[in-house]
Structure formats: C-alpha cells, structure tokens
Amino acid sequence: MARISILGSLAMFTVLASGATPAVARPLVNGSFETGVAYSGGPNIFSPGTPAPWYATSFTPDLYDNTSADGWGIGGIPAYDNMFKGMVACDGHRFIGFAASTDFGGINESFAQQTAPLIPGNQYTVSACIAADDLGKAIPYGGPYYGRGEVNVLLDGNFIGKLTQNTASLTWESRSFTFIAPASSTAVFEFVAQLDPFNPAPSSYIALDDIQITPAPGTLALVGLAGLVAGRRRTRPGGGV
Ligand SMILES: [Ca+2]
Numbered sequence: 001m002a003r004i005s006i007l008g009s010l011a012m013f014t015v016l017a018s019g020a021t022p023a024v025a026r027p028l029v030n031g032s033f034e035t036g037v038a039y040s041g042g043p044n045i046f047s048p049g050t051p052a053p054w055y056a057t058s059f060t061p062d063l064y065d066n067t068s069a070d071g072w073g074i075g076g077i078p079a080y081d082n083m084f085k086g087m088v089a090c091d092g093h094r095f096i097g098f099a100a101s102t103d104f105g106g107i108n109e110s111f112a113q114q115t116a117p118l119i120p121g122n123q124y125t126v127s128a129c130i131a132a133d134d135l136g137k138a139i140p141y142g143g144p145y146y147g148r149g150e151v152n153v154l155l156d157g158n159f160i161g162k163l164t165q166n167t168a169s170l171t172w173e174s175r176s177f178t179f180i181a182p183a184s185s186t187a188v189f190e191f192v193a194q195l196d197p198f199n200p201a202p203s204s205y206i207a208l209d210d211i212q213i214t215p216a217p218g219t220l221a222l223v224g225l226a227g228l229v230a231g232r233r234r235t236r237p238g239g240g241v
Pocket of ligand 1: 031033089090091093
C-alpha cells in the first residue's frame with residue numbers, strides 16, 4: 001500500500017506541476033514598451049508617455065521611439081538638449097525615460113502597472129535594462145542631469161528592491177533582484193526614479209527597457225513537493241497509507 005501511495009503521489013505531483021504551468025507565466029506585460037499608443041497627439045514633454053497598461057504615477061515619464069512613430073526619436077528630446085540622443089532601445093524600438101531631480105522642490109518621476117496576480121510565497125526576479133544620460137542636459141527641466149540615478153521598485157507601495165545605478169554613460173546595463181510574493185497583494189508594481197546616491201550633483205535622467213518579472217525556476221515544483229510531503233505526514237497517523 002505504501003509503495004502504491006508513493007507512486008500515486010508522484011503522479012499527482014507531475015500533474016500538478018504540468019497543470020499549473022499557466023499560473024507561473026510572467027505576470028507583467030508590455031515591459032519593453034513596444035505596444036500601445038504613447039502620445040495620441042504627438043510627443044509632448046508635458047504629457048506622460050506611458051503606453052497601457054503602464055500609467056504615470058508622478059509627473060510625466062517620456063517615451064522614446066527609435067522609429068520616431070510614437071515618441072521621441074533617435075535625435076532625443078529637443079527641449080531637453082537632445083536627451084538620450086542616438087540611444088537605440090535595449091529591446092525592440094521603444095524605451096522609457098524619467099527623472100529624479102533636486103529642482104522644483106524635489107521630484108521623482110514614476111510609473112506603474114497592475115500585473116496578473118502573484119502566487120503568494122513564490123520567488124520572482126525583477127530585471128530590466130537601465131541607462132543614464134549624465135551629460136548635464138535639460139537645465140530648464142530639472143537639470144542639469146549629471147547623475148546616474150537608481151530606480152526603486154515598489155509592490156503595492158512597499159519597497160521590494162532596487163535597480164542600481166549605471167557604471168557608464170549612455171550605456172544599457174542589466175540589473176535584477178529577487179523578492180518573495182507576499183500572502184496578499186494587488187500586484188501593482190511601481191518604478192520610481194531616484195537621485196544618484198554618490199554624485200554631489202545627484203539629479204538623474206534614467207532610461208528603462210525590457211522590464212521583466214519572472215517566476216523563479218522550480219519554485220512551483222518545490223511548493224508542490226512540500227505540500228505532498230506535508231500531506232503524507234498528515235495521512236500516517238490515520239492508519240497505514
Ligand atoms: Ca523596448
């Protein structure tokens with residue numbers, strides 16, 4: 001009986017693991033900003049350029065579009081002294097730019113998205129391409145931006161991790177961190193521009209692209225196996241299965 005039970009458990013485990021595949025799909029969408037209208041009336045620095053399901057949560061993040069079809073082109077933002085001029089998207093042809101500045105009393109531009117539900121207790125990795133234009137541009141618009149700022153990532157308003165600052169100007173670099181999904185969450189992820197933590201002129205204009213939230217490989221399998229072990233332990237006192 002015991003042998004049959006173990007085999008049955010393994011079979012059930014396999015079914016659970018394969019049947020639950022859709023639940024571990026990546027919850028975030030449009031993390032590369034490739035789809036959706038950013039500027040219905042043409043690029044405007046006073047309007048947020050966050051294509052759905054992204055939305056701005058503070059001031060007006062800017063969308064860049066290397067095709068110039070919907071956003072600031074490869075020439076950069078003219079009013080910002082050609083901010084990110086010549087910058088090719090890290091992935092696809094669009095990316096977002098946003099600022100942290102000591103000007104205007106201090107601003108931290110930000111944007112957010114409510115993703116598909118998270119699985120409580122599961123580990124996820126947040127990753128992105130990050131870049132900074134630290135050439136001292138956009139003086140009338142919160143500049144000059146000399147910093148290489150960071151990006152704080154919030155889940156439901158709570159800090160879960162940081163995309164750390166660049167080590168070079170105008171260069172895409174990969175950043176990531178992991179977090180454990182809480183027991184309860186509305187799955188609202190917010191990305192908030194931060195000042196350069198080390199530069200005495202800390203105002204920073206930062207770009208992000210290819211944002212991904214990826215379930216950790218094997219996390220579900222571990223959860224399933226733990227559940228089966230717990231289940232077997234519970235059955236033992238009941239009489240020999
Ligand atoms: Ca992109």
